[in-house]
Amino acid sequence: MSVPHVTVVDYGIGNLYSVQRACETCGATVELTSDRDAIANAERLILPGVGAFADGMSGLRERELVGPLRDYAASGRPLLGICLGMQLLADASEEFGVHEGLGLIHGRVKQIPAITTDGRAQHIPRVGWMSLDPVTESPWEDTPLRNTAPGAYVYLVHSYHFVCDVPSEVLAVSEYGGHRLASAIRAHNVVGFQFHPERSGPEGLRILASFVNDEAR
Protein backbone atom coordinates (compact mmCIF):
# COMPACT_ATOMS: atom_id res chain seq x y z
CA MET A 1 0.00 0.00 0.00
CA SER A 2 1.28 3.45 -0.81
CA VAL A 3 1.99 5.98 1.90
CA PRO A 4 -1.12 8.07 2.59
CA HIS A 5 -0.85 11.76 1.82
CA VAL A 6 -2.69 14.39 3.83
CA THR A 7 -3.24 17.95 2.67
CA VAL A 8 -3.73 20.40 5.53
CA VAL A 9 -5.37 23.71 4.69
CA ASP A 10 -3.25 26.63 5.91
CA TYR A 11 -5.48 29.70 6.06
CA GLY A 12 -3.51 31.71 8.55
CA ILE A 13 -5.25 30.52 11.68
CA GLY A 14 -3.94 28.31 14.44
CA ASN A 15 -1.10 25.97 15.13
CA LEU A 16 -0.59 23.60 12.21
CA TYR A 17 2.57 21.97 13.50
CA SER A 18 0.78 19.67 15.94
CA VAL A 19 -1.66 18.48 13.24
CA GLN A 20 1.24 17.92 10.88
CA ARG A 21 3.25 15.99 13.46
CA ALA A 22 0.26 13.88 14.47
CA CYS A 23 -0.46 12.92 10.84
CA GLU A 24 3.21 12.07 10.29
CA THR A 25 3.17 9.92 13.40
CA CYS A 26 0.19 8.12 11.86
CA GLY A 27 2.35 7.28 8.84
CA ALA A 28 1.25 9.98 6.41
CA THR A 29 3.18 12.49 4.40
CA VAL A 30 1.82 15.97 5.01
CA GLU A 31 1.51 19.08 2.88
CA LEU A 32 0.47 22.42 4.40
CA THR A 33 -1.04 24.61 1.73
CA SER A 34 -3.27 27.52 0.88
CA ASP A 35 -3.05 26.75 -2.83
CA ARG A 36 -6.37 26.17 -4.63
CA ASP A 37 -4.96 23.58 -7.01
CA ALA A 38 -3.35 21.62 -4.22
CA ILE A 39 -6.73 21.49 -2.50
CA ALA A 40 -8.51 20.52 -5.71
CA ASN A 41 -6.07 17.65 -6.23
CA ALA A 42 -5.84 16.48 -2.60
CA GLU A 43 -6.15 12.81 -1.78
CA ARG A 44 -7.53 13.60 1.68
CA LEU A 45 -7.94 16.98 3.30
CA ILE A 46 -7.86 18.37 6.84
CA LEU A 47 -9.33 21.75 7.70
CA PRO A 48 -7.83 22.59 11.11
CA GLY A 49 -8.16 25.81 13.07
CA VAL A 50 -8.69 27.52 16.39
CA GLY A 51 -10.04 30.98 17.14
CA ALA A 52 -13.12 32.88 16.09
CA PHE A 53 -15.50 31.75 13.33
CA ALA A 54 -15.55 35.06 11.46
CA ASP A 55 -11.73 35.18 11.38
CA GLY A 56 -11.67 31.64 10.03
CA MET A 57 -14.11 32.42 7.22
CA SER A 58 -12.24 35.61 6.30
CA GLY A 59 -9.01 33.61 6.22
CA LEU A 60 -10.62 31.22 3.73
CA ARG A 61 -12.18 34.03 1.67
CA GLU A 62 -8.98 36.08 1.46
CA ARG A 63 -7.25 33.05 -0.01
CA GLU A 64 -10.25 32.30 -2.27
CA LEU A 65 -10.62 28.84 -0.78
CA VAL A 66 -14.37 28.70 -0.13
CA GLY A 67 -15.23 27.52 -3.66
CA PRO A 68 -12.37 25.01 -3.88
CA LEU A 69 -13.33 23.52 -0.49
CA ARG A 70 -16.97 23.11 -1.58
CA ASP A 71 -15.85 21.54 -4.87
CA TYR A 72 -13.49 19.22 -3.04
CA ALA A 73 -16.26 18.10 -0.67
CA ALA A 74 -18.57 17.46 -3.63
CA SER A 75 -15.91 15.20 -5.16
CA GLY A 76 -16.56 12.59 -2.46
CA ARG A 77 -12.98 12.48 -1.22
CA PRO A 78 -12.41 12.51 2.57
CA LEU A 79 -12.52 15.86 4.36
CA LEU A 80 -11.96 16.29 8.09
CA GLY A 81 -12.63 19.53 9.96
CA ILE A 82 -11.07 19.85 13.41
CA CYS A 83 -12.33 22.23 16.14
CA LEU A 84 -12.95 25.57 14.37
CA GLY A 85 -12.45 23.62 11.14
CA MET A 86 -15.49 21.51 12.05
CA GLN A 87 -17.54 24.57 12.92
CA LEU A 88 -16.72 26.17 9.55
CA LEU A 89 -18.49 23.21 7.91
CA ALA A 90 -21.81 24.56 9.25
CA ASP A 91 -24.35 26.70 7.40
CA ALA A 92 -23.85 29.53 9.88
CA SER A 93 -22.44 30.53 13.27
CA GLU A 94 -23.78 32.81 15.96
CA GLU A 95 -20.32 33.69 17.31
CA PHE A 96 -20.12 37.52 17.60
CA GLY A 97 -23.00 38.10 15.13
CA VAL A 98 -24.31 35.71 12.49
CA HIS A 99 -21.79 34.53 9.90
CA GLU A 100 -22.22 32.24 6.94
CA GLY A 101 -20.16 29.03 6.87
CA LEU A 102 -19.23 26.49 4.22
CA GLY A 103 -22.58 24.68 4.45
CA LEU A 104 -21.05 21.22 4.06
CA ILE A 105 -22.83 19.74 7.06
CA HIS A 106 -26.19 21.33 7.74
CA GLY A 107 -26.47 22.99 11.09
CA ARG A 108 -25.68 26.03 13.13
CA VAL A 109 -22.93 26.92 15.58
CA LYS A 110 -24.26 28.26 18.89
CA GLN A 111 -22.88 29.32 22.25
CA ILE A 112 -22.37 26.57 24.83
CA PRO A 113 -24.99 27.02 27.58
CA ALA A 114 -23.39 28.78 30.57
CA ILE A 115 -25.85 27.00 32.87
CA THR A 116 -26.02 23.24 33.49
CA THR A 117 -29.31 21.40 32.98
CA ASP A 118 -29.79 21.48 36.75
CA GLY A 119 -29.29 25.23 36.92
CA ARG A 120 -25.66 25.71 38.02
CA ALA A 121 -23.15 28.02 36.36
CA GLN A 122 -20.46 26.23 34.33
CA HIS A 123 -17.12 27.25 32.88
CA ILE A 124 -16.90 28.84 29.45
CA PRO A 125 -14.71 28.00 27.57
CA ARG A 126 -15.20 24.32 28.14
CA VAL A 127 -11.71 22.89 28.52
CA GLY A 128 -10.60 19.36 29.18
CA TRP A 129 -10.92 15.67 28.55
CA MET A 130 -14.40 14.34 27.91
CA SER A 131 -15.70 10.95 26.87
CA LEU A 132 -16.91 10.28 23.32
CA ASP A 133 -20.36 8.79 23.64
CA PRO A 134 -22.17 7.16 20.73
CA VAL A 135 -25.63 8.38 19.84
CA THR A 136 -26.92 5.07 18.54
CA GLU A 137 -25.79 1.46 18.86
CA SER A 138 -22.69 0.43 16.88
CA PRO A 139 -22.73 3.65 14.89
CA TRP A 140 -19.04 4.03 14.16
CA GLU A 141 -18.40 1.42 11.48
CA ASP A 142 -17.08 2.98 8.30
CA THR A 143 -16.14 6.17 10.17
CA PRO A 144 -12.78 7.33 11.55
CA LEU A 145 -14.08 6.32 15.00
CA ARG A 146 -14.28 2.66 13.96
CA ASN A 147 -11.25 1.69 16.06
CA THR A 148 -12.36 3.71 19.07
CA ALA A 149 -14.13 2.33 22.11
CA PRO A 150 -17.25 4.21 23.20
CA GLY A 151 -16.36 6.32 26.22
CA ALA A 152 -12.80 7.01 25.05
CA TYR A 153 -11.45 10.32 26.34
CA VAL A 154 -10.55 13.17 24.03
CA TYR A 155 -9.42 16.77 24.59
CA LEU A 156 -11.72 19.66 23.75
CA VAL A 157 -11.55 23.40 24.17
CA HIS A 158 -14.37 25.54 22.86
CA SER A 159 -17.03 28.11 23.71
CA TYR A 160 -19.38 27.38 20.78
CA HIS A 161 -20.82 24.08 19.62
CA PHE A 162 -22.24 22.58 16.43
CA VAL A 163 -25.99 21.87 16.38
CA CYS A 164 -26.73 19.49 13.48
CA ASP A 165 -29.97 19.83 11.54
CA VAL A 166 -29.95 16.10 10.84
CA PRO A 167 -29.64 14.19 14.14
CA SER A 168 -28.30 11.06 12.43
CA GLU A 169 -25.26 13.05 11.28
CA VAL A 170 -24.04 13.24 14.90
CA LEU A 171 -21.60 10.37 15.47
CA ALA A 172 -20.63 11.14 19.05
CA VAL A 173 -21.57 13.54 21.81
CA SER A 174 -19.74 14.59 24.96
CA GLU A 175 -21.76 15.73 27.90
CA TYR A 176 -21.21 19.14 29.48
CA GLY A 177 -23.32 20.07 32.46
CA GLY A 178 -26.03 17.69 31.28
CA HIS A 179 -26.03 19.08 27.74
CA ARG A 180 -25.12 16.55 25.05
CA LEU A 181 -22.87 18.50 22.69
CA ALA A 182 -21.72 17.14 19.34
CA SER A 183 -18.09 15.95 19.42
CA ALA A 184 -18.01 14.15 16.07
CA ILE A 185 -20.30 14.62 13.07
CA ARG A 186 -20.43 13.25 9.55
CA ALA A 187 -22.30 13.79 6.32
CA HIS A 188 -21.11 11.32 3.68
CA ASN A 189 -17.39 12.00 3.09
CA VAL A 190 -17.26 15.11 5.30
CA VAL A 191 -16.35 14.53 8.94
CA GLY A 192 -16.00 17.02 11.79
CA PHE A 193 -14.31 16.60 15.17
CA GLN A 194 -14.90 19.21 17.84
CA PHE A 195 -12.12 17.54 19.84
CA HIS A 196 -8.45 17.72 18.90
CA PRO A 197 -7.27 14.25 17.81
CA GLU A 198 -3.74 15.67 17.60
CA ARG A 199 -3.96 16.68 21.26
CA SER A 200 -5.82 13.66 22.64
CA GLY A 201 -2.86 11.39 23.33
CA PRO A 202 -2.57 7.87 21.90
CA GLU A 203 -6.36 7.59 21.60
CA GLY A 204 -6.47 10.71 19.43
CA LEU A 205 -3.67 9.42 17.24
CA ARG A 206 -5.58 6.17 16.76
CA ILE A 207 -8.62 8.14 15.55
CA LEU A 208 -6.49 10.27 13.26
CA ALA A 209 -4.77 7.15 11.89
CA SER A 210 -8.19 5.77 10.97
CA PHE A 211 -8.91 8.90 8.95
CA VAL A 212 -5.45 8.97 7.40
CA ASN A 213 -5.59 5.32 6.38
CA ASP A 214 -9.15 5.32 5.06
CA GLU A 215 -9.25 4.05 1.52
CA ALA A 216 -9.48 7.19 -0.57
CA ARG A 217 -12.70 7.15 -2.51
Place this chain on the structure above:
Amino acid sequence: MNNVRLIARLDVKGPNLIKGVHLEGLRVIGSPHAFARRYYEQGADEIIYIDIVASLYGRSKLTEIVRSAAHDVFVPITVGGGIRSVDDVRELLRAGADKIAINTAAVRRPELVTEIARRFGSQCVVLSIEAKQQAPGRWEVFTDCGRERSGVDVLDWARRGVDLGIGEILVTSIDREGTRKGFDLDLTRTVASAVPVPVIASGGFGAPADLTAVVDAGAAAVAVADAFHFDRFTIPQLRAAAIGAGVPMRVV
Protein backbone atom coordinates in the same frame (compact mmCIF):
# COMPACT_ATOMS: atom_id res chain seq x y z
CA MET B 1 -18.58 17.57 37.66
CA ASN B 2 -16.07 17.68 34.82
CA ASN B 3 -12.85 15.73 34.71
CA VAL B 4 -10.10 17.45 36.64
CA ARG B 5 -6.95 17.87 34.57
CA LEU B 6 -3.65 16.63 35.92
CA ILE B 7 -0.93 18.84 34.51
CA ALA B 8 2.84 18.42 34.60
CA ARG B 9 4.49 21.80 35.09
CA LEU B 10 8.04 22.29 33.87
CA ASP B 11 9.86 25.46 34.88
CA VAL B 12 12.78 26.10 32.59
CA LYS B 13 15.77 28.40 32.62
CA GLY B 14 17.71 28.56 29.38
CA PRO B 15 17.90 24.98 28.08
CA ASN B 16 17.35 23.35 31.49
CA LEU B 17 14.46 22.06 33.52
CA ILE B 18 14.84 23.61 36.96
CA LYS B 19 13.07 23.65 40.27
CA GLY B 20 13.10 26.19 43.04
CA VAL B 21 11.40 27.02 46.30
CA HIS B 22 9.17 30.11 46.40
CA LEU B 23 10.32 30.54 42.77
CA GLU B 24 13.90 31.05 44.05
CA GLY B 25 16.95 28.92 44.82
CA LEU B 26 16.91 27.27 41.44
CA ARG B 27 18.33 23.83 40.90
CA VAL B 28 18.96 22.22 37.51
CA ILE B 29 17.10 18.93 37.09
CA GLY B 30 17.65 17.90 33.49
CA SER B 31 16.41 18.11 29.92
CA PRO B 32 12.89 19.56 29.56
CA HIS B 33 12.27 17.41 26.49
CA ALA B 34 13.07 14.13 28.20
CA PHE B 35 10.79 14.98 31.11
CA ALA B 36 7.95 16.22 28.91
CA ARG B 37 8.07 13.03 26.86
CA ARG B 38 8.00 10.91 29.97
CA TYR B 39 5.00 12.82 31.32
CA TYR B 40 3.17 12.46 28.02
CA GLU B 41 3.85 8.73 27.97
CA GLN B 42 2.66 8.44 31.57
CA GLY B 43 -0.65 10.08 30.64
CA ALA B 44 -0.38 13.73 31.69
CA ASP B 45 -3.49 15.64 30.61
CA GLU B 46 -1.40 18.68 29.67
CA ILE B 47 2.11 20.06 29.84
CA ILE B 48 2.93 23.58 31.03
CA TYR B 49 6.31 25.18 30.38
CA ILE B 50 7.22 28.37 32.17
CA ASP B 51 10.51 30.08 31.35
CA ILE B 52 10.95 31.54 34.78
CA VAL B 53 13.67 34.08 34.06
CA ALA B 54 12.47 35.13 30.62
CA SER B 55 10.73 38.28 31.74
CA LEU B 56 14.00 39.38 33.36
CA TYR B 57 16.50 38.46 30.67
CA GLY B 58 14.42 37.84 27.57
CA ARG B 59 13.28 34.57 26.09
CA SER B 60 16.11 32.38 24.96
CA LYS B 61 15.54 28.72 24.34
CA LEU B 62 11.78 28.57 24.87
CA THR B 63 10.76 28.39 21.22
CA GLU B 64 13.19 25.53 20.60
CA ILE B 65 12.00 23.71 23.71
CA VAL B 66 8.39 24.01 22.57
CA ARG B 67 9.19 22.86 19.07
CA SER B 68 10.97 19.75 20.25
CA ALA B 69 8.15 18.97 22.70
CA ALA B 70 5.49 19.40 20.02
CA HIS B 71 7.41 16.95 17.86
CA ASP B 72 6.35 14.02 19.99
CA VAL B 73 4.01 15.19 22.72
CA PHE B 74 0.36 14.87 21.68
CA VAL B 75 -1.45 16.55 24.55
CA PRO B 76 -1.97 20.31 24.96
CA ILE B 77 1.13 22.38 25.61
CA THR B 78 0.96 25.72 27.41
CA VAL B 79 3.96 28.04 27.32
CA GLY B 80 4.75 31.12 29.36
CA GLY B 81 7.61 33.40 30.23
CA GLY B 82 8.72 36.62 28.61
CA ILE B 83 5.80 36.98 26.19
CA ARG B 84 5.57 40.68 25.34
CA SER B 85 3.73 40.94 22.04
CA VAL B 86 1.28 39.39 19.61
CA ASP B 87 4.32 38.40 17.51
CA ASP B 88 5.83 36.49 20.44
CA VAL B 89 2.57 34.56 20.74
CA ARG B 90 2.47 33.82 17.02
CA GLU B 91 6.01 32.44 17.16
CA LEU B 92 5.23 30.13 20.08
CA LEU B 93 1.98 28.88 18.55
CA ARG B 94 3.79 28.18 15.29
CA ALA B 95 6.39 26.23 17.25
CA GLY B 96 3.60 23.98 18.50
CA ALA B 97 2.19 25.60 21.64
CA ASP B 98 -1.57 25.37 22.10
CA LYS B 99 -1.89 28.09 24.73
CA ILE B 100 0.29 30.82 26.10
CA ALA B 101 0.52 31.95 29.72
CA ILE B 102 1.11 35.62 30.34
CA ASN B 103 1.94 37.47 33.55
CA THR B 104 4.41 40.34 33.66
CA ALA B 105 3.64 41.92 30.29
CA ALA B 106 -0.10 41.71 31.01
CA VAL B 107 0.30 43.53 34.31
CA ARG B 108 2.34 46.25 32.63
CA ARG B 109 -0.04 46.60 29.67
CA PRO B 110 -3.39 44.81 30.16
CA GLU B 111 -4.56 45.62 26.60
CA LEU B 112 -2.01 43.10 25.35
CA VAL B 113 -4.25 40.33 26.71
CA THR B 114 -7.15 41.55 24.60
CA GLU B 115 -4.98 41.88 21.52
CA ILE B 116 -3.81 38.28 21.88
CA ALA B 117 -7.32 36.98 22.60
CA ARG B 118 -8.77 38.79 19.58
CA ARG B 119 -6.10 37.47 17.28
CA PHE B 120 -5.81 33.86 18.47
CA GLY B 121 -8.94 33.29 20.58
CA SER B 122 -9.55 33.31 24.33
CA GLN B 123 -9.02 29.54 24.46
CA CYS B 124 -5.28 30.05 24.01
CA VAL B 125 -4.79 32.77 26.63
CA VAL B 126 -3.95 31.66 30.15
CA LEU B 127 -3.51 34.42 32.71
CA SER B 128 -0.63 33.39 34.94
CA ILE B 129 -0.97 34.92 38.39
CA GLU B 130 1.88 34.66 40.87
CA ALA B 131 0.23 35.39 44.18
CA LYS B 132 1.70 36.24 47.56
CA GLN B 133 -0.46 36.55 50.63
CA GLN B 134 -0.50 40.00 52.27
CA ALA B 135 -3.24 39.49 54.85
CA PRO B 136 -5.92 36.90 55.53
CA GLY B 137 -8.04 36.73 52.37
CA ARG B 138 -5.82 39.16 50.47
CA TRP B 139 -3.10 38.38 47.95
CA GLU B 140 -0.92 40.58 45.78
CA VAL B 141 0.12 39.89 42.19
CA PHE B 142 3.88 39.55 41.73
CA THR B 143 5.70 39.79 38.41
CA ASP B 144 9.13 38.91 37.06
CA CYS B 145 9.12 35.42 38.49
CA GLY B 146 7.90 36.36 41.94
CA ARG B 147 10.44 39.14 42.42
CA GLU B 148 8.49 42.34 41.87
CA ARG B 149 5.44 43.62 43.69
CA SER B 150 2.78 45.00 41.39
CA GLY B 151 0.44 46.60 43.89
CA VAL B 152 -2.41 44.77 42.13
CA ASP B 153 -4.88 42.68 44.12
CA VAL B 154 -5.16 39.08 42.90
CA LEU B 155 -8.95 38.92 42.98
CA ASP B 156 -9.32 42.23 41.11
CA TRP B 157 -6.78 41.09 38.54
CA ALA B 158 -8.48 37.73 37.98
CA ARG B 159 -11.81 39.45 37.31
CA ARG B 160 -10.16 42.02 35.09
CA GLY B 161 -8.47 39.22 33.16
CA VAL B 162 -11.83 37.70 32.32
CA ASP B 163 -13.03 41.06 31.00
CA LEU B 164 -9.86 41.34 28.94
CA GLY B 165 -10.58 37.99 27.27
CA ILE B 166 -8.57 35.23 28.97
CA GLY B 167 -9.73 31.61 28.79
CA GLU B 168 -8.10 30.17 31.92
CA ILE B 169 -6.17 31.27 35.00
CA LEU B 170 -3.02 29.60 36.32
CA VAL B 171 -2.75 30.60 39.97
CA THR B 172 0.65 29.96 41.54
CA SER B 173 1.06 30.50 45.25
CA ILE B 174 4.54 31.89 45.81
CA ASP B 175 4.14 31.14 49.51
CA ARG B 176 3.58 27.45 48.87
CA GLU B 177 5.62 26.89 45.71
CA GLY B 178 8.22 24.16 46.24
CA THR B 179 7.30 23.67 49.91
CA ARG B 180 5.21 20.47 49.60
CA LYS B 181 2.89 21.92 52.25
CA GLY B 182 -0.23 21.71 50.11
CA PHE B 183 -1.92 24.22 47.83
CA ASP B 184 -3.15 27.57 49.13
CA LEU B 185 -6.79 26.56 49.37
CA ASP B 186 -8.13 29.98 50.35
CA LEU B 187 -6.41 31.54 47.37
CA THR B 188 -7.79 28.94 44.97
CA ARG B 189 -11.29 29.19 46.42
CA THR B 190 -11.26 32.97 46.32
CA VAL B 191 -10.27 33.13 42.67
CA ALA B 192 -12.27 30.14 41.41
CA SER B 193 -15.51 31.33 42.98
CA ALA B 194 -15.13 34.77 41.42
CA VAL B 195 -14.52 33.91 37.75
CA PRO B 196 -16.41 31.90 35.08
CA VAL B 197 -13.21 30.44 33.57
CA PRO B 198 -11.30 27.35 34.76
CA VAL B 199 -8.61 27.82 37.42
CA ILE B 200 -5.42 25.77 37.42
CA ALA B 201 -3.97 25.51 40.92
CA SER B 202 -0.18 25.47 41.21
CA GLY B 203 2.35 25.51 44.00
CA GLY B 204 2.60 23.32 47.06
CA PHE B 205 1.61 19.81 46.07
CA GLY B 206 2.97 17.34 48.62
CA ALA B 207 0.57 14.42 48.80
CA PRO B 208 -2.56 13.12 47.03
CA ALA B 209 -4.81 14.56 49.75
CA ASP B 210 -3.60 18.03 48.70
CA LEU B 211 -5.00 17.45 45.24
CA THR B 212 -8.38 16.38 46.57
CA ALA B 213 -8.50 19.42 48.84
CA VAL B 214 -7.71 21.92 46.09
CA VAL B 215 -10.31 20.38 43.78
CA ASP B 216 -12.85 20.77 46.58
CA ALA B 217 -11.74 24.42 46.73
CA GLY B 218 -12.73 24.84 43.09
CA ALA B 219 -9.65 24.03 40.98
CA ALA B 220 -10.55 22.70 37.53
CA ALA B 221 -6.99 21.53 37.01
CA VAL B 222 -3.93 20.88 39.14
CA ALA B 223 -0.33 21.54 38.16
CA VAL B 224 2.39 19.44 39.78
CA ALA B 225 6.09 19.96 39.28
CA ASP B 226 8.80 18.59 41.56
CA ALA B 227 6.75 15.67 42.91
CA PHE B 228 6.87 14.35 39.35
CA HIS B 229 10.41 15.52 38.58
CA PHE B 230 11.82 13.76 41.62
CA ASP B 231 9.57 10.73 41.17
CA ARG B 232 7.92 11.06 44.54
CA PHE B 233 4.74 10.26 42.62
CA THR B 234 4.26 9.13 39.07
CA ILE B 235 1.34 10.50 37.11
CA PRO B 236 -0.49 7.12 37.10
CA GLN B 237 -0.05 6.82 40.89
CA LEU B 238 -1.43 10.27 41.50
CA ARG B 239 -4.26 9.77 39.02
CA ALA B 240 -5.23 6.47 40.66
CA ALA B 241 -5.12 8.04 44.14
CA ALA B 242 -7.28 10.96 43.01
CA ILE B 243 -9.84 8.73 41.31
CA GLY B 244 -9.84 6.51 44.41
CA ALA B 245 -10.65 9.59 46.50
CA GLY B 246 -13.60 10.40 44.25
CA VAL B 247 -12.03 13.11 42.08
CA PRO B 248 -13.37 12.81 38.52
CA MET B 249 -10.49 12.31 36.07
CA ARG B 250 -10.11 10.67 32.73
CA VAL B 251 -9.05 7.06 32.95
CA VAL B 252 -5.80 6.52 31.04
